Amino acid sequence: MQPVVIIGSGMAGYTLAREFRKLNTEQELVMICADDAVNYAKPTLSNALAGNKVPDQIGLGDAVKMATQLNMRIETETWVKSIDAEKHQLTLEKDGQVSTQDYSKLILAVGANPIRLAIAGDGSDDIHVVNSLMDYRAFRDSLDNCSTGECDDKRVVILGAGLIGCEFANDLQNTGHQVTVIDLAPQPLGRLLPNHVAQAFKQNLEESGIKFALGTTVEKVSKTERGYVISLANGQSLVADVVLSAIGLQPNINLAKTANIATSRGVITNTLLETNQADIYAIGDCAEVNGTLLPYVMPLMQQARALAKTLSGQSTNVHYPAMPVAVKTPAAPLTVLPAPIGVDVTWDNEEFDDGMLSKATDAEGTLRGFVLLGATAGKQRLALTKLVPDLIPVSA
Template sequence: MHPIVIIGSGMAGYTAAREFRKLNPEHELVMICADDAVNYAKPTLSNALAGKKAPEQIALGDAAKMATQLNMRIEAHTWVKEIQAAQHQLVLEKNGQQTIQPYAKLVLAVGAHPVRVAIAGDGSDDIHVVNNLEDYKAFRKNLDQHHDKRVVILGAGLIGCEFANDLQNTDHQVTVIDLAPQPLGRLLPTHVATSFQEKLEDTGIHFVLGTTVEKVIKVEKGDYLITLANGQSVVADVVLSAIGLHPNLELAKTADIHCSRGILTNSHLETNQADIYAIGDCAEVNGLLLPYVMPIMQQARALAKTLNGEKTHVHYPAMPVAVKTPAAPLTVLPAPVDVDVNWETEELEDGMIAKALDSENTLRGFVLLGPSAAKQRLSLTKLVPDLLPAAV
């Protein structure tokens, strides 16, 4: 019997392996990844500074430890050159040597890569992105080399704001630049975004919104001059780009696996190719692309049962997202994009509760800003219909 093979050693890959092992301790399991297969939780990267965690302390286990823990063969530093779907096998390359790896079932947990925009100037190649632990190590090493602690962040989305708060908490001078007119533009209604921005600005974070970076030039002492489209300029020691992620689709496309924004799957996480599944940031499940922790957990539990012979639909209950910005504690449950909503807002002493109601007055999403509002998370979540029902 051929093994179940997982491509990818991120949270999705390891969670799928762990959930499968709970059900089936014996069936051969193989994980293939291009990096060192260190297991860590990516969400910890954007608040490790305030948590006083050095990059070396973030890892939960190396490949050897995880292989033993999950009774799994891990092929690190190994590239999947081709998926031969008809033959149920992979062409692998490691150290310049190619081998064939057969599979009974294949799980694509290939994640996403940072969006990079073309920026002029001789400093643009030095812009950091943080999408994995190695990226984070390089970013922290660069931060530690500068005493002025001036950091420019490109992108006022969830990751950009989390990094901004984390850096500001550790005495860095942070400027956040975004083309959108408000932070968290895709998640928050304008009136909540304004209050959220004000709370972050109270800590010293500087927002420059409604404009883009045109050029990043190296100047003396390792500084960078960042020129903006609105004519302003900012000087920084370190520049971090956090303008979003694109699912990794190239490998799937070469195997004629259907893709849209992500790798397309049904509610069993099946792709159009037999015995090939997708999970995590790369997976677009029944039209939903949700790059958050809770959907990964729901996917992994369902997929483990399916891989073990009990075909199971993934169930998406309402899954609020906690944004790690202690200066402005925020919990967001985005309303479905295809639903028209009206916002009802209750002002509190330390924040607000904003509810997204549809035409039938059903709660479809909410935003909780501040410590008092956060206490409503569970009671409000129960009122929101499932995003993907338990059986469809």
């Protein structure tokens, strides 16, 4: 029998491999990845500074350790050039050499790529993105240069006031950096929070020292002798020693497209995580399950457990219970359970001394989402989660 092959060594790939090995210790398992296949939890990158973790401390195991631990073969620095769905065969390239790999089941765990804006200026190529441990090493190297006196004031400009941008801003501000966050939206976390909560969240971050330039975008990044000048569309300009882009991710669908695998925003799957091609599945940030993209840890874990059972012969639909997202911003503790897209909701607000609780209810009075800001409100997380209907029920 041909092996089960996983393309991708991120959290999705390794979590699936781990769950599969709990159920099947003998089936040949192969992981193929374009990088060094170090196992790490990507969410730790946005608060590693405050946690006093250097890049070398973030990795949980290299490819050799993980291959031994999970009894699988890991092909590092290897590119999948094409998928022949009919032949159940991959074409690979490593060190300029082309080879093939057969599979019985194939799992796309290829993640998502950072969105990059077209920004003018001779400094635009120096803008960092952090979507991997390798990216984070480069970002930390630039920050460390500031610590050795090569920068004036450890000034960091972040493009994007979404979840990752705000988490990095809080982490940097807590470790002695001067942070300004730029976003075209009029408020941070605009896609996750109702306006009244977003304003309170912003105020809490501002009180910690973080600055915001909202309702505008970056037009140009220019190099200077001591850093960069960031020119904004509203005529304002900022100076920075390091620039980080965190404006979002796009699921990696290019490889799937070449194999005639159906895609939309992500790789389209049903609740069995099956694509339209036989024996090919998708999981993690690249997977659009029943029309829903959920690039968070808890959905990934649910997917991995279900797919491991399916690959082991027990056909299992993924189950999405209500899964709140904890935002790692200690200056403004925040938990969000977004209401489903397309559901009309009414927000009810309750104020506390240290924050607020906002509930989103539908026309029938059913709780469909909530936002908890502050430690007092956060204590209600478990009780409220139990009241929210499953996004994908067990019987899907």
